[in-house]
Amino acid sequence: MWAILSILVENKPGILFKVTHLFRSRNFNIDSISVGVTDNPEYSKMTITTYGDEKQIDQIVKQLDKMIDTVEVKQLDEHKTVYRELSIFKIKVSNANDSMEINKLANAYGGKVHDVRKDSIMVELTATPDQIRAFEELARPFGIIDVARTGVAALQRSGS
């Protein structure tokens, strides 16, 4: 199963290393990771997505919780969570029609178009990882020159 983990940590140097190291040393995988300082500068929030069976996810959460630098570790229920990832695609433009089609595609996914050139277009897309993957599949026939993705940021909805 796919899991979203929200980890509140002390905002100190070296913590990212420790968290990622824990995944490596315990034989877990990181699917994506995003880190940013919270409204309280003493803390950072890491959002890590990972795969594993229920037992493995349970172990990851417990091992993260055991770390002294983690203040709070939560596994978020994806149905009760707003989670988004920012991605930027550079897509090949072979003819004028491509340009129009890519624009349409970007619009359909709520993306923004940047840096329009004769032979390429950049699309900025903030969406769920599934939507980004779907967009990627549809953009692939044009030719994807490059992609950058941030990893997921996630917050649980109020009342859940």
Next chain:
Amino acid sequence: METMTGAKALMTAMEKEGVKQVFGLPGGANLPMYDEFARCDIRHILVRHEQSAAHMADGFGRVSRKPGVCFATSGPGATNILTGIATAQADSAPMIAVTGQVPVAMIGRDAFQESDIIGMANPVVKYAFQPRTAKEIPEVVKKGFFIAETGRPGPVLIDIPKDVQQNTAEMVFPDEFKIRGYHPWADPDISNVEKAIEMLLHAQKPVILAGGGTIISSAFAELQAIAEFLMIPVVTTFKGKGSFPETHPLSLGPIGMHGHAEANRIMSEADCVLAIGTRFSDRSVGTFEAFEKRLKIIHMDVDPAEIGKNQTTQIAVVGDVRASLRIMVKMLMQKALKKSEETPWLKHVRETKDYWKQNLKLHPGEMGAAKILRKLRELLPPESIITTEVGQHQMWASLFYDVIQPGTFFSSTGLGTMGWGFPAAIGAKVAKPDVPVVDIAGDGSFSMTENSLATAVLEDIPVIVFLLNNFTLGMVAQWQRTFYDRRMIGVDQGKCPDYVKLAESYGAQGLRAQSMDELDKAIKTALSSDVATVIDIPIDPEEDVLPFVAPGTSLSDMILPS
């Protein structure tokens, strides 16, 4: 508030924590700390290799249940203690390791004797600090000791750049501090304890499996009370060896790869286990699947991450195991749920135990391992402390040396660090100078830290090295005999050195015992000596440790002496 250097603050903070001695070795980057020994009451115990300093601190910590402290310089000094730190982590032993570091401005520039010890040690410490200013030191030390000794104990590294040791600051020694992400104690869930009692009462074939956590939390009396109240046989892990008196009628001894035959048999037949302070290591339970398929497991542990890590449990009680067991004892007493001695299960347990006591084939020679270790047991007072090295002798000690007084047997069980036993014995003797401390050793393992003889002699720490000498890396040789068609590669120690002469060259006492009479005399001589003693006991290099549960098999598949 007082103005002082970082080094002085370190020593002052350690004195406040009750530190009486430090095991260590000086070098360029920790000289400011060393200079402070001239101005404080903390004793310095010099080692000949930093790994030994860490093992001494470890041995001290396990026996006294207060963190032992070791010092090393930067670079190679720091990397030399890593094995010792990892050993303490694997066995949940409280320890404070203080390393010198190059000055802050030099960090990251590949300076002379610079090593990124924080980065290297991170996976094998409970926590690591690197104060960047002198004024942080008092709080770092306070937090370090707290983290090392609370909850599931472990090693804490404090890496101090040389200029941070030298700089002065207005020092505040705090009484209180906050670590937001550290919650070492949970209150045991009483309803789960109640359920556990129900499960144990309804089981036909219950067993108690006591792990190392039972020893760490000194839950000896509680364990014994529950075993006797419910009349449940007690097996232990190797790390839990001696958490329950091994002379007790309900004791079956350790399970595992080289567990007692009766313990492995009964563990394999049980239908319900109360597992106390154990991580169900592969060496203890064999294959995980075989273990959990058959058994209802009640798991008590202070570390929530251990619940469900290696075994699926029916009932989990998270919290200090002594606290959990106390609740259980209280409930049992209130309900007056005393069980009788005469159940078919207990009868079977007794018969199994008697059978193996009589029928396990032992080495036929005069100097077989069982006879040697039983002789040691016979002559040592019950309160004597045993440490072991790692190898065949360690497993023979597990099989044939019965622990009478709980909490007097220590070994590197998790990491299996050769060279641990002798320095750990020195640390143990410092913690308890009034009891005999014996390192049950093998020649391969002892030779890794034998230069600690210098420390034992010069610092007047008279421990006994009880050396079962087969001139071989015996456990590896046994595996080569068993699994590699007797191709003996890299195991012959070539009768080198002569351990009696070696001991004497350090100013220690060297004795050789080639018969039971000589052994009897040698042990008595060592016990009445006030100098460190090595008893060299030549044994048959072909003797195997049996029973043996081969890796990847289950406890019921023991290889037995033929």
